[in-house]
Amino acid sequence: MEFIVLLKQVPDLAEELEIDADGTDLARDWLSYVTSEWDEYALEEALQLRDQAGGSVTCLALDTGSVDELLATCLARGADRVVKVGSFERQPASHVAAAAFAAALRDMPHHLVLTGVQAIDDLDGQVGPLVATLLDLPHVSVVTHIAVGPDGRTATVHQEYAGGVVAELEVDLPATLGVQTSRETPRYAPVSRVRQLMKTMEVGSVEVSADGGAGLVIEAMSVPEVSATAEMIAGSPDAIAERIAAILAERGIGKAAVR
Amino acid sequence: MSDDILVLVEHRAGTVLDPTFELLGRARALAAETGGQAIAVVLGSGVDPLVATLGAADRVIAVDDPAFAEFSPSSYQAALVPIVRDRSPRLVLVANTGPGMDVASGLSAATGLALAAYATGVALEGGAPVVTCQLYAGKIDARVRFADGRGIATVVAGSFPVESGMAAGSPPVERLGPPATDGRIRFKALLAPEAGDVDITRETVLVSVGRGVGEQENLELVEELATALGGAVSVSRPLADAGWLPRSRQVGKSGLKVKPRLYLALGISGAPEHLEGMRGADLIIAVNTDPRAPIFSVAHYGAVADLLDVAQALTRRLAG
Numbered sequence: 001m002e003f004i005v006l007l008k009q010v011p012d013l014a015e016e017l018e019i020d021a022d023g024t025d026l027a028r029d030w031l032s033y034v035t036s037e038w039d040e041y042a043l044e045e046a047l048q049l050r051d052q053a054g055g056s057v058t059c060l061a062l063d064t065g066s067v068d069e070l071l072a073t074c075l076a077r078g079a080d081r082v083v084k085v086g087s088f089e090r091q092p093a094s095h096v097a098a099a100a101f102a103a104a105l106r107d108m109p110h111h112l113v114l115t116g117v118q119a120i121d122d123l124d125g126q127v128g129p130l131v132a133t134l135l136d137l138p139h140v141s142v143v144t145h146i147a148v149g150p151d152g153r154t155a156t157v158h159q160e161y162a163g164g165v166v167a168e169l170e171v172d173l174p175a176t177l178g179v180q181t182s183r184e185t186p187r188y189a190p191v192s193r194v195r196q197l198m199k200t201m202e203v204g205s206v207e208v209s210a211d212g213g214a215g216l217v218i219e220a221m222s223v224p225e226v227s228a229t230a231e232m233i234a235g236s237p238d239a240i241a242e243r244i245a246a247i248l249a250e251r252g253i254g255k256a257a258v259r
Numbered sequence: 260m261s262d263d264i265l266v267l268v269e270h271r272a273g274t275v276l277d278p279t280f281e282l283l284g285r286a287r288a289l290a291a292e293t294g295g296q297a298i299a300v301v302l303g304s305g306v307d308p309l310v311a312t313l314g315a316a317d318r319v320i321a322v323d324d325p326a327f328a329e330f331s332p333s334s335y336q337a338a339l340v341p342i343v344r345d346r347s348p349r350l351v352l353v354a355n356t357g358p359g360m361d362v363a364s365g366l367s368a369a370t371g372l373a374l375a376a377y378a379t380g381v382a383l384e385g386g387a388p389v390v391t392c393q394l395y396a397g398k399i400d401a402r403v404r405f406a407d408g409r410g411i412a413t414v415v416a417g418s419f420p421v422e423s424g425m426a427a428g429s430p431p432v433e434r435l436g437p438p439a440t441d442g443r444i445r446f447k448a449l450l451a452p453e454a455g456d457v458d459i460t461r462e463t464v465l466v467s468v469g470r471g472v473g474e475q476e477n478l479e480l481v482e483e484l485a486t487a488l489g490g491a492v493s494v495s496r497p498l499a500d501a502g503w504l505p506r507s508r509q510v511g512k513s514g515l516k517v518k519p520r521l522y523l524a525l526g527i528s529g530a531p532e533h534l535e536g537m538r539g540a541d542l543i544i545a546v547n548t549d550p551r552a553p554i555f556s557v558a559h560y561g562a563v564a565d566l567l568d569v570a571q572a573l574t575r576r577l578a579g
């Protein structure tokens with residue numbers, strides 16, 4: 001079985017996000033990036049599935065000039081191959097990214113294409129379904145459990161709904177799946193190994209011509225006024241606790257109220 | 260081309276789901292502005308009881324076929340694409356749920372209509388939709404237009420009042436013949452969650468804890484605080500994923516919707532999927548080290564502090 005994983009880097013939310021001078025994008029100069037959390041789950045699932053069903057895991061990323069560390073990490077975790085797709089100055093819109101991946105996958109054997117269920121950095125979280133439609137593959141989003149059938153022609157997956165309810169779906173392969181979580185915490189790749197692989201790894205590359213846009217016009221971005229409605233409590237932990245206890249007592253909430 | 264607003268009806272086990280009513284209410288208001296109709300599109304098997312609850316729509320388009328007894332991404336897509344192509348509506352509204360994500364982006368790819376996801380607001384300007392979307396897990400808002408004036412929006416649950424779309428009445432129903440279905444994805448079963456030790460939807464006090472707690476051992480401090488408050492511990496998704504507490508304690512989009520008298524959010528960033536499950540709580544107090552955490556936008560009180568310090572201090576205070 002040939003497993004494909006699509007991965008991308010996204011800004012690290014632990015850092016403060018600021019808007020650029022135009023007001024339509026993030027100020028990107030000082031941003032630090034991390035691998036999109038859900039892509040880590042997708043990779044872990046692919047590795048687990050390969051170890052069960054045999055075959056290989058190929059990781060694809062759009063070449064934005066800064067994906068070497070991401071790809072080296074994939075290899076360090078156990079991927080068999082890594083490939084850069086196209087050549088982009090920055091992350092393109094989802095429709096463009098999907099067209100590039102679809103073009104690359106046309107010439108690459110694939111039984112299961114795994115993406116993260118979504119990435120935090122754009123307006124859709126839908127590259128997977130777009131790729132699927134372009135390649136005429138079935139697609140399931142929000143998948144938490146993947147089992148490949150014994151004949152390798154179908155997969156049984158769980159799709160999550162509200163309230164902890166899940167649907168069990170059977171999907172014909174080849175297919176694309178948007179992964180919500182992996183069966184195990186994504187495995188760790190030692191930093192030293194990643195560093196070493198960055199020097200020695202072989203990276204495949206696929207030329208694609210992709211253009212067009214998502215058809216969306218971003219008029220403005222803003223940082224929401226987060227504490228506009230909240231009353232912020234300042235002070236030491238004890239002072240904060242004191243104030244919270246007072247708020248609760250006032251409203252008759254908790255055991256404190258009874259006492 | 261039309262000025263209609265299409266709403267995809269999501270239903271499960273014979274009931275139309277709340278997010279659909281939110282969208283219907285909004286669609287009705289928008290259609291009144293565009294001069295088009297608010298049209299509910301329902302795919303199902305034996306749809307009459309569902310249609311009877313769609314009084315807020317001006318019109319219903321129904322596909323009634325055993326193939327739609329349960330949701331399948333591929334057959335929904337096969338049925339919806341021709342409907343959207345034929346009507347060319349001003350806007351298609353889809354709930355930002357698992358099935359909604361599948362369907363909306365497939366539609367976007369197949370029809371060429373642009374898609375704005377994670378919408379929390381939808382308005383019209385000069386007759387064209389303007390959508391407010393959440394990016395970066397709620398840390399950034401974006402105002403977006405569709406380049407050609409029409410498109411698809413997936414809307415976060417809780418963005419509009421449910422009641423506005425719950426109206427009696429029997430709108431005219433247009434029934435479409437059995438469409439081409441696509442059987443590459445087959446529904447097998449609906450699996451109910453395992454019952455938990457605690458029913459967090461019934462607790463009046465929830466001490467809810469997220470990834471900010473750091474280590475599993477630290478949960479003990481949180482348990483102590485919950486006990487001191489006479490409540491229970493609930494969690495954000497990553498803690499349930501890690502198996503630190505059962506899934507039945509998870510609050511949010513794929514977890515449970517809770518409405519306690521007190522929701523004390525400790526080390527939870529407030530991603531849109533989490534807020535969906537708790538924004539209706541009577542009193543929300545959030546503790547987070549990041550002053551920009553989106554949880555503070557729904558909190559009544561907030562403190563920028565280390566949750567472990569505050570949890571311990573509050574437990575001590577309540578004991579003493």
Ligand SMILES: Cc1cc2nc3c(=O)[nH]c(=O)nc-3n(C[C@H](O)[C@H](O)[C@H](O)COP(=O)(O)OP(=O)(O)OC[C@H]3O[C@@H](n4cnc5c(N)ncnc54)[C@H](O)[C@@H]3O)c2cc1C
Nearest residue numbers: 469470471495496511512513514526527528532548549566
């Ligand atoms: C389809 C789908 C469904 C989902 N369903 C759900 C759902 O039902 N429920 C849910 O919760 N999520 C859900 N998610 C996941 C959601 O997108 C977020 O990833 C998740 O809510 C983040 O959890 P968190 O806030 O605990 O973690 P993070 O986002 O990592 O936030 C941790 C927070 O802790 C703070 N912090 C760190 N250290 C400390 C400290 N010492 N003291 C105080 N604060 C600290 C940080 O500043 C940060 O704000 C879903 C996602 C998808 C795609």
Ligand SMILES: Nc1ncnc2c1ncn2[C@@H]1O[C@H](COP(=O)(O)O)[C@@H](O)[C@H]1O
Nearest residue numbers: 006007008062115116118119125126127
């Ligand atoms: N530029 C990209 N490079 C690699 N993978 C991507 C890229 N964009 C999207 N993906 C994949 O598609 C998923 C959904 O992303 P998105 O649609 O951008 O939210 C991601 O989690 C990745 O698996």
